Amino acid sequence: MHATTEAVPLAEGYTPVFVRGSSYREHLVELYVSGHDEERSPRRRAETLPPKRWSLDDDERLLLVVLGQRYLLYEEGPRPLSYRQAAEQLVYLRPGADWRERRIENRIEAVRRRLHAGGFPYPLTHDRRAGGPSDNLLHNLLRGLVDSTTLVPPDLDLLEDDDG
Template sequence: MTLSASLARGVAPTTPGTLHARTVTGELSAPPRPGLTVRFGRGEKPDVDLGVGVDDLRVSRRHGELTYRQGLWWLRNTGQQLVRLPRGRMMHLSTEPIPLTTGYTPLFVKGSGYREHLVELYVSGHDDQGPLSRRRAETIRPETWALNDDERLLLVVLGQRYLLYEEDPRPLSYATAAKQLSYLRPDAHWNERRIEHRIEAVRHRLDRTGFRYPLMHDKSQGRPGDNNLLHNLIKGLVESTTLVPPDLDLMEDDAAWPGSAP
């Protein structure tokens, strides 16, 4: 499959609700007919309608299916390996079916080792205009969030592992961050209590702006640890380029810090 053929570029106008699916080994379109099911996996026709991961024994012969009902296409994982959706959402064999929204949805079937097999999905809508070339259009800048100098320094210290793009990073503890901040700004009176207060204020403010990840406790789901919410905050700021690696320049002479993280 070439880049120019990707469903991410859109599809030609057709009946709203039509499902388009594509992998490196094939493609199909299916009308929005109640009860119609489209199956994908490593197997062959007629067991599956679309092949994916055909050379990977970790992919099930019938790994997933899409069924049209109640005016929507519903995705279900029927395989032994996980299916990954946008924003890191995972589907297991036991996960309830998930409805697809209009437009483009990439999903990835977990395979052997680090392999993941792409299945591109596109559900036609009323406003589809077909593939468009936007090569000369202005680039849309990432949505970033305003931070004052103290907030930026605090979040850079707490999130330095994220800015180094380490695998599976976690925030520094408030105790370690307080020691490093006291070294960097000895007159600012940083301590764990002040850090907690400032982080809570940032979370409250950004939560009202459509931040990508949850920043507040969901009482209906129980009370998660504050560290998970801090992880969401830093992850979202790094992914949006609100915080970028050059911000690490705010931290000078880190070799001499007390309590430096290993």
């Protein structure tokens, strides 16, 4: 995107790119990379289809931004914060709220079940044949929410201390 940076190969499919503008503005540029088996000519008249964005309430959004901040910072190989780390940060951000590890776990479980029932594109439930829960379920949830632009980098503003 800039002459002084190296090229970054993009996978086939939809990729959101956030570009910082003036006055703290951030612009979303949506790219679609077609594969070798698709038409080579540009599809100028093709309709742009926005990704499916998933509904989250304010507490869910805050919780998922805290857990998934590394994804929103586009770190290489991001992993979610632990429930303990999230609880510590949430107590700091919202001192009056009841953010314990168990409550966080229950809220995430409820979100996973709801989005799974709604057709979420990544696996969000345990495969009972595999012998128990997968550590990747929270990763799948966060990856899917970022890929769908349900969670976007400007959501990181929720991590700012309101009293500061």
